[in-house]
Amino acid sequence: MYARAIITLAAAVMLTACYESADVTVHKPGVYKGAKDPLLAKQRMPEQQQALRERFALVQPDR
Numbered sequence: 001m002y003a004r005a006i007i008t009l010a011a012a013v014m015l016t017a018c019y020e021s022a023d024v025t026v027h028k029p030g031v032y033k034g035a036k037d038p039l040l041a042k043q044r045m046p047e048q049q050q051a052l053r054e055r056f057a058l059v060q061p062d063r
Helices: 002-017 038-043 046-059
Strands: none
Touching (some): 038 046
Protein backbone atom coordinates (compact mmCIF):
# COMPACT_ATOMS: atom_id res chain seq x y z
CA MET A 1 0.00 0.00 0.00
CA TYR A 2 2.74 2.42 0.98
CA ALA A 3 4.90 1.36 -1.94
CA ARG A 4 2.11 2.16 -4.40
CA ALA A 5 1.62 5.60 -2.84
CA ILE A 6 5.35 6.32 -2.96
CA ILE A 7 5.57 5.20 -6.60
CA THR A 8 2.56 7.34 -7.50
CA LEU A 9 4.02 10.32 -5.69
CA ALA A 10 7.42 9.82 -7.33
CA ALA A 11 5.80 9.56 -10.77
CA ALA A 12 3.86 12.78 -10.15
CA VAL A 13 7.05 14.58 -9.09
CA MET A 14 8.92 13.30 -12.14
CA LEU A 15 6.15 14.37 -14.50
CA THR A 16 5.97 17.87 -13.05
CA ALA A 17 9.74 18.21 -13.42
CA CYS A 18 9.28 17.81 -17.18
CA TYR A 19 6.65 20.54 -17.39
CA GLU A 20 7.37 23.18 -19.99
CA SER A 21 5.62 26.50 -20.03
CA ALA A 22 3.29 27.01 -22.98
CA ASP A 23 3.94 30.76 -23.16
CA VAL A 24 4.59 31.75 -26.74
CA THR A 25 5.96 35.13 -27.73
CA VAL A 26 4.86 36.24 -31.17
CA HIS A 27 7.12 38.79 -32.85
CA LYS A 28 6.35 40.83 -35.93
CA PRO A 29 8.87 40.11 -38.69
CA GLY A 30 11.20 42.96 -39.49
CA VAL A 31 10.37 44.91 -36.31
CA TYR A 32 13.04 45.09 -33.62
CA LYS A 33 11.63 45.94 -30.21
CA GLY A 34 14.90 45.96 -28.27
CA ALA A 35 17.05 48.83 -27.07
CA LYS A 36 18.46 51.31 -29.57
CA ASP A 37 21.85 50.35 -30.99
CA PRO A 38 24.38 53.12 -30.25
CA LEU A 39 26.69 51.91 -33.03
CA LEU A 40 24.04 52.25 -35.73
CA ALA A 41 24.41 56.04 -36.00
CA LYS A 42 28.20 55.73 -35.85
CA GLN A 43 28.14 53.21 -38.68
CA ARG A 44 26.53 55.77 -41.01
CA MET A 45 29.27 58.35 -40.45
CA PRO A 46 31.68 58.69 -43.41
CA GLU A 47 34.71 58.65 -41.08
CA GLN A 48 33.65 55.31 -39.63
CA GLN A 49 32.98 53.85 -43.07
CA GLN A 50 36.44 54.92 -44.23
CA ALA A 51 38.05 53.43 -41.12
CA LEU A 52 36.26 50.15 -41.75
CA ARG A 53 37.34 50.12 -45.41
CA GLU A 54 40.96 50.67 -44.37
CA ARG A 55 40.74 47.95 -41.75
CA PHE A 56 39.24 45.55 -44.27
CA ALA A 57 42.01 46.34 -46.76
CA LEU A 58 44.63 45.44 -44.16
CA VAL A 59 43.29 41.92 -43.58
CA GLN A 60 41.90 41.20 -47.08
CA PRO A 61 44.50 42.54 -49.54
CA ASP A 62 43.70 39.91 -52.18
CA ARG A 63 40.09 40.98 -52.63
